[in-house]
Amino acid sequence: MSNDQELGITESKSHSPGDWYAEVVLKAGLADYAPMGGFIVTRPRGYALWEGLQNHLDSWFKDTGAQNAYFPALIPESYLERESDIVEGFDPEVAWVTHGGHDELEERLAFRPTSESIITPFMSQWVRSHRDLPLRLNQWCSVIRWEATDTKPFFRTKEFLWQEGHTAHETEDEAWDETMTRLSQYERLYEDVLGIPVMRGRKPEHDKFPGAHTTTTVEALMPDGKSVQGGTSHYLGQGFAEAYDLFFTDENEDERPAHTTSWGLSWRAIGALIMTHSDEQGFVCPPELAPEQVVIVPIWQEENREEVLSYAEGIANDLEAEGVRVELDDRDERNPGFKFNEWELKGVPVRFEIGPHEVEDDEITVVHRPDGESVVEDRAGIADAMEDHFDVVYDKMYEAAADTLENNVREADSRDEILGTIGQHGGYVKAPWCGDEACEEEIKEPISAEIVMVPLDRDEEPCGDECAMCGDEAEETAYFAKSY
Amino acid sequence: MSNDQELGITESKSHSPGDWYAEVVLKAGLADYAPMGGFIVTRPRGYALWEGLQNHLDSWFKDTGAQNAYFPALIPESYLERESDIVEGFDPEVAWVTHGGHDELEERLAFRPTSESIITPFMSQWVRSHRDLPLRLNQWCSVIRWEATDTKPFFRTKEFLWQEGHTAHETEDEAWDETMTRLSQYERLYEDVLGIPVMRGRKPEHDKFPGAHTTTTVEALMPDGKSVQGGTSHYLGQGFAEAYDLFFTDENEDERPAHTTSWGLSWRAIGALIMTHSDEQGFVCPPELAPEQVVIVPIWQEENREEVLSYAEGIANDLEAEGVRVELDDRDERNPGFKFNEWELKGVPVRFEIGPHEVEDDEITVVHRPDGESVVEDRAGIADAMEDHFDVVYDKMYEAAADTLENNVREADSRDEILGTIGQHGGYVKAPWCGDEACEEEIKEPISAEIVMVPLDRDEEPCGDECAMCGDEAEETAYFAKSY
Numbered sequence: 022m023s024n025d026q027e028l029g030i031t032e033s034k035s036h037s038p039g040d041w042y043a044e045v046v047l048k049a050g051l052a053d054y055a056p057m058g059g060f061i062v063t064r065p066r067g068y069a070l071w072e073g074l075q076n077h078l079d080s081w082f083k084d085t086g087a088q089n090a091y092f093p094a095l096i097p098e099s100y101l102e103r104e105s106d107i108v109e110g111f112d113p114e115v116a117w118v119t120h121g122g123h124d125e126l127e128e129r130l131a132f133r134p135t136s137e138s139i140i141t142p143f144m145s146q147w148v149r150s151h152r153d154l155p156l157r158l159n160q161w162c163s164v165i166r167w168e169a170t171d172t173k174p175f176f177r178t179k180e181f182l183w184q185e186g187h188t189a190h191e192t193e194d195e196a197w198d199e200t201m202t203r204l205s206q207y208e209r210l211y212e213d214v215l216g217i218p219v220m221r222g223r224k225p226e227h228d229k230f231p232g233a234h235t236t237t238t239v240e241a242l243m244p245d246g247k248s249v250q251g252g253t254s255h256y257l258g259q260g261f262a263e264a265y266d267l268f269f270t271d272e273n274e275d276e277r278p279a280h281t282t283s284w285g286l287s288w289r290a291i292g293a294l295i296m297t298h299s300d301e302q303g304f305v306c307p308p309e310l311a312p313e314q315v316v317i318v319p320i321w322q323e324e325n326r327e328e329v330l331s332y333a334e335g336i337a338n339d340l341e342a343e344g345v346r347v348e349l350d351d352r353d354e355r356n357p358g359f360k361f362n363e364w365e366l367k368g369v370p371v372r373f374e375i376g377p378h379e380v381e382d383d384e385i386t387v388v389h390r391p392d393g394e395s396v397v398e399d400r401a402g403i404a405d406a407m408e409d410h411f412d413v414v415y416d417k418m419y420e421a422a423a424d425t426l427e428n429n430v431r432e433a434d435s436r437d438e439i440l441g442t443i444g445q446h447g448g449y450v451k452a453p454w455c456g457d458e459a460c461e462e463e464i465k466e467p468i469s470a471e472i473v474m475v476p477l478d479r480d481e482e483p484c485g486d487e488c489a490m491c492g493d494e495a496e497e498t499a500y501f502a503k504s505y
Numbered sequence: 506m507s508n509d510q511e512l513g514i515t516e517s518k519s520h521s522p523g524d525w526y527a528e529v530v531l532k533a534g535l536a537d538y539a540p541m542g543g544f545i546v547t548r549p550r551g552y553a554l555w556e557g558l559q560n561h562l563d564s565w566f567k568d569t570g571a572q573n574a575y576f577p578a579l580i581p582e583s584y585l586e587r588e589s590d591i592v593e594g595f596d597p598e599v600a601w602v603t604h605g606g607h608d609e610l611e612e613r614l615a616f617r618p619t620s621e622s623i624i625t626p627f628m629s630q631w632v633r634s635h636r637d638l639p640l641r642l643n644q645w646c647s648v649i650r651w652e653a654t655d656t657k658p659f660f661r662t663k664e665f666l667w668q669e670g671h672t673a674h675e676t677e678d679e680a681w682d683e684t685m686t687r688l689s690q691y692e693r694l695y696e697d698v699l700g701i702p703v704m705r706g707r708k709p710e711h712d713k714f715p716g717a718h719t720t721t722t723v724e725a726l727m728p729d730g731k732s733v734q735g736g737t738s739h740y741l742g743q744g745f746a747e748a749y750d751l752f753f754t755d756e757n758e759d760e761r762p763a764h765t766t767s768w769g770l771s772w773r774a775i776g777a778l779i780m781t782h783s784d785e786q787g788f789v790c791p792p793e794l795a796p797e798q799v800v801i802v803p804i805w806q807e808e809n810r811e812e813v814l815s816y817a818e819g820i821a822n823d824l825e826a827e828g829v830r831v832e833l834d835d836r837d838e839r840n841p842g843f844k845f846n847e848w849e850l851k852g853v854p855v856r857f858e859i860g861p862h863e864v865e866d867d868e869i870t871v872v873h874r875p876d877g878e879s880v881v882e883d884r885a886g887i888a889d890a891m892e893d894h895f896d897v898v899y900d901k902m903y904e905a906a907a908d909t910l911e912n913n914v915r916e917a918d919s920r921d922e923i924l925g926t927i928g929q930h931g932g933y934v935k936a937p938w939c940g941d942e943a944c945e946e947e948i949k950e951p952i953s954a955e956i957v958m959v960p961l962d963r964d965e966e967p968c969g970d971e972c973a974m975c976g977d978e979a980e981e982t983a984y985f986a987k988s989y
Contacts, residue, residue: 053627055577056584057614062627065572065642072573088549089556093539093664094578094616094647095600100540116579117604118616121651121663122597130541132578132602132616143537143546152838158549162647163578167605179605180577354636 028362030301038245042296043174049304049367051295052174059172059179063288066312066367067175070291071182073310075161077214078184078286081206087157087186092139094162095130100138106264107232114167116179132165137257137283140187141265144279148189150270154279155195157188175292176249176505183287189267189279193258196280200256203284204237207252210286215294216307216418217241218426219251220449222474222500227458230283234258240473240500241293242426246447248473248502249293252286289505298391298418304368305391307418308411313348315340315407316364320357320376332380336373336403343404365390370414371407391417430500434485436463439501443470449502453485453495460490464501472499512846514785522729526780527658533788533851535779536658543656543663547772550796550851551659554775555666557794559645561698562668562770565690571641571670576623578646579614584622590748591716598651600663616649621741621767624671625749628763632673634754638763639679641672659776660733660989667771673751673763677742680764684740687768688721691736694770699778700791700902701725702910703735704933706958706984711942714767718742724957724984725777726910730931732957732986733777736770773989782875782902788852789875791902792895797832799824799891800848804841804860816864820857820887827888849874854898855891875901914984918969920947923985927954933986937969937979944974948985956983 030048032041046052051067054060063071079089101113115131133139144156161184170177186203190196204221211217219239229236233255241249262268262278271277298305308314317337321329333349340347348369350360357374364372374386374395383400391414398406429448433439442450443464454460454472461472475497483495514532516525530536535551538544547555563573585597599615617623628640645668654661670687674680688705695703703723713720717739725733746752746762755761782789792798801821805813817833824831832853834844841858848856858870858879867884875898882890913932917923926934927948938944938956949955959981967979 053630055623056581057577057579060577060579062577062623063575064631065574068574069572071575088553090549090552091547091555091647091666093541093544093546094649095541095544095664097541114606116602116614118600119603120601120613122599129604130600139539139546146537147548163575165578180579182575 028359028366030303030366034244034299034301038296039173041301045295045299045304046174051291051304054172054174059170061172061174061178063182067291069312070294070306070310071288074210074214074290075184078206078210079161081209082159082186085202085206086155087159087188090158090160091162092133092136092143092160094133096133096136096139098129098131100142101131103264104138104232107260116165116167133162134164134166135283135285136160136162136185137187137261138265141261141267141281144187144189145262145265145267148267148269148279151191151272154269155188155190155199157186157199159184159186173292173505175288175295181287181289183285186282186284188282189262190281191269191271191279193280196282197256199282200235200237200254200284203254203282204239204252207239207254207284207286210290211239211241211251211293212419214307214309215290215297216415216422217251217293217297218419218423220426220474220500221477223477224253225458225461225472225475225499226456227461228472230255230257232257232260234260237477238474240502241297242429242448242502243293243296243505244425245296246429246503248449248504249289249296250473250504251290251293252284254284255282257281257283292505297422299368300391302362303366305418306368306370307415308370309415311346311368311370313346313364313369314411315345315347315371315373316360316369317347317349317373317375318357318360318364319349319351320374322377325377325380329375329377329380333373333375336375336385336400339404340407343407345404345407371410389414389417391421432484434487434489436490439464439470439489440468443501443503444468447503449473449500451484451498451500452489453483453487454497454499455488455491455493456496457488457491457493460488461499463490468503470501470503473502473504474500512843512850514787514850518728518783518785522780523657525785529779529783529788530658535775535788538656538658543654545656545658545662547666551775553796554778554790554794555772558694558698558774559668562690562694563645565693566643566670569686569690570639571643571672574642574644575646576617576620576627576644578617580617580620580623581612581614583612584626585615587748588622588716591744600649600651617646618648618650619767619769620644620646620669621671621745622749625745625751625765628671628673629746629749629751632751632753632763635675635756638753639672639674639683641670641683643668643670657776659772659779665771665773667769670766670768672766673746674765675753675755675763677764680766681740683766684719684721684738684768687738687766688723688736691723691738691768691770694774695723695725695735695777696903698791698793699774699781700899700906701735701777701781702903702907704910704958704984705961707961708737709942709945709956709959709983710940711945712956714739714741716741716744718744721961722958724986725781726913726932726986727777727780727989728909729780730913730987732933732988733773733780734957734988735774735777736768738768739766741765741767776989781906783852786846787850789902790852790854791899792854793899795830795852795854797830797848797853798895799829799831799855799857800844800853801831801833801857801859802841802844802848803833803835804858806861809861809864813859813861813864817857817859820859820869820884823888824891827891829888829891855894873898873901875905916968918971918973920974923948923954923973924952927985927987928952931987933957933984935968935982935984936973937967937971938981938983939972939975939977940980941972941975941977944972945983947974952987954985954987957986957988958984
């Protein structure tokens with residue numbers, strides 16, 4: 022950063038959210054655009070967020086029986102095509118490797134778009150009897166989906182980082198429990214770690230993962246009124262097991278196809294995090310995930326420099342000893358105002374301002390990132406007080422997002438009302454729906470809003486008797502929203 | 506596993522080490538062959554070893570200033586070609602992506618074989634002044650090198666997992682320090698975590714990383730007499746910085762190219778681990794890395810089943826509470842002998858045998874995996890005693906490997922003696938060398954042994970006055986060995 026100018030976010034979050042988002046990502050040093058359209062470079066401050074998510078999810082996955090494994094990044098075309106047994110009109114938008122060195126390959130290989138087609142055949146080799154079940158595998162990797170889109174870091178990229186879980190079970194009940202366990206873990210990640218409330222739901226039949234019995238989702242509302250599909254967990258039924266020969270011998274010595282699930286969460290979660298909490302000063306990050314949780318900015322004159330710095334260093338040491346991630350910004354060449362701006366841009370949740378007054382009174386001025394609230398704390402016991410500050414900061418972030426969500430789920434019972442409500446407010450509109458994809462088209466076509474979810478419970482009564490579009494009998498409640 | 510037969514390793518480690526190795530890998534459930542030649546599937550027990558290595562290395566990297574990042578898996582051909590400025594005869598054996606979906610790409614993209622060509626240009630964007638240096642990035646990822654070879658899991662695969670570090674510095678001294686820091690961390694990983702002694706050295710000039718100033722290496726001796734390049738750390742000089750425009754403004758406002766390094770360690774470390782310690786009962790694993798450190802095998806008759814099991818469960822709980830990774834194998838359908846074999850195959854370092862006698866005497870029979878040594882321990886305080894057992898097991902493994910190394914570094918001072926010594930004993934042969942690649946050919950051509958390293962210290966006196974091959978003045982000591 023060569024001057025103050027570069028520290029400001031010039032775009033408005035409310036008026037041009039897309040440009041604002043891109044500016045925050047770039048200026049906060051989270052990611053850069055790669056030379057090839059659709060690809061990004063994840064910089065250390067962005068990657069640290071991914072590592073934070075990984076650590077949480079990975080430990081929850083392991084606590085609930087999943088084991089990590091690694092399968093090839095390249096999948097033979099013939100393996101992918103076996104999905105056409107279960108998926109009509111199979112047409113993979115993938116990156117194709119056709120040459121190795123100077124030679125053309127006999128069979129081209131796809132950069133994995135998802136790994137069911139390579140993982141399920143191996144599960145089939147490893148499973149012989151019911152004693153080998155359940156089998157729960159997870160893989161952290163990158164995938165490529167060759168879709169032509171404007172690049173939006175973490176939201177729309179051809180290559181993205183994710184985890185994909187793949188499990189096999191004896192019974193439908195067990196597979197369904199697994200599906201819900203993973204959905205709950207995604208929900209927990211959003212709510213407890215990212216500070217983003219989500220709604221659980223199910224994708225409508227025509228928008229399920231191809232070949233799945235049921236696709237469940239957690240949906241998060243962004244401040245611009247669009248919904249983000251935060252993570253999906255699929256109960257796949259027995260179709261994939263049949264297509265890829267994943268059979269087991271049950272207790273009666275009968276051969277049966279397993280019930281399988283898959284579940285994935287991508288770095289889109291980072292996109293949702295940035296989009297939800299950040300502001301026109303830059304990135305805002307929950308303390309749990311922040312690479313630096315506290316930045317100490319000493320404010321000195323020449324005559325008290327040593328005194329202020331040594332006071333600040335003592336505090337930094339105390340925090341570090343308590344496991345707080347702290348940065349003491351003692352750069353000579355920058356003034357405090359510049360430092361405030363820079364660390365706000367980078368998303369450090371708590372700032373300590375320490376000048377001669379604080380030294381004299383044995384105090385610290387503590388400033389919270391999301392709202393600039395400032396409190397004076399005693400120097401003694403400051404390390405112990407940080408957990409509370411972090412909780413307060415998290416609560417402020419979560420509550421602001423929860424308010425946004427609560428105020429943006431509306432009901433409508435006619436096509437015009439749906440169009441008007443989404444057009445005016447964004448957010449979610451609940452409407453009774455007959456279940457026919459054609460009725461979704463009536464909303465999708467004019468304003469690009471779609472049915473992002475229906476209630477998880479298939480027996481839940483629809484929110485009205487007649488489909489808001491066609492007037493036929495309503496089968497379920499559709500949640501319409503624009504989405505990423 | 507359907508019967509006892511499958512638990513035995515049928516190949517001999519000393520007579521057919523290649524077949525023995527493959528059998529251990531497959532039967533211990535570490536990896537499987539993928540359908541495409543050159544690719545493998547890393548199963549959970551194999552991947553857990555990789556995670557163990559990652560945890561150690563990653564924390565050491567972070568403690569010494571490296572930050573993780575993620576760069577695209579695909580690199581435009583034109584980016585790769587810029588290396589031809591520094592590397593003559595540039596000819597990448599890579600996997601080429603030529604199509605995205607149904608369309609041919611305007612420029613083909615390489616699956617990363619290593620990432621200097623994409624990382625260095627971005628470092629150049631991020632570095633403006635000396636204040637931005639040092640910049641230390643690391644990436645955990647997979648790479649592909651399209652070489653036609655017989656697949657040998659973890660040793661020779663087209664796709665492999667690794668980490669690649671890339672750093673930029675103001676001065677040669679700093680870059681050289683960095684190079685040695687990383688080499689020391691690789692040495693520490695092999696010695697302290699994997700229980701494998703290594704030798705540090707430098708690759709001869711003609712075998713350096715293309716474009717590097719110096720390539721340093723840690724070399725490990727396998728029991729079959731071949732050397733494994735365990736990890737390499739390169740001081741790249743200023744060539745890459747010049748080719749990719751990585752310049753910075755120094756304190757005098759002059760523009761200078763940075764000094765860069767790169768360093769990588771791959772899952773070959775897992776191959777070396779398996780190869781070094783395992784035996785004809787299967788995999789042998791240091792306690793630090795083992796997914797299960799202790800397996801408890803209860804030995805009961807119908808009349809004392811409850812008593813034995815409950816005693817075993819109490820012990821398992823104690824160990825778990827102390828953070829020991831323990832598995833209680835209480836399967837009814839397997840007898841103790843089968844369980845012993847299965848857990849030996851899988852590489853669990855410590856086995857507890859618990860029968861009615863142990864229950865009566867409040868004792869535990871503790872058996873070490875590498876050598877079958879058995880000791881009786883008191884039940885009380887067993888959890889505290891485990892650290893010592895693990896140390897003993899590790900020491901046995903390390904010392905056996907250190908003996909092998911110590912006994913297999915020999916000297917020779919003629920071509921025939923080198924050929925004869927390696928032919929008879931394998932291992933390393935030190936010989937004075939003039940520095941000419943042609944003299945290496947005299948050894949390489951007949952027996953495929955090469956110069957795996959020369960001493961790190963360029964000023965070290967050669968071990969003889971005349972080159973063992975041509976009789977010209979010797980410049981350095983060459984370490985000849987067959988290698989993986």
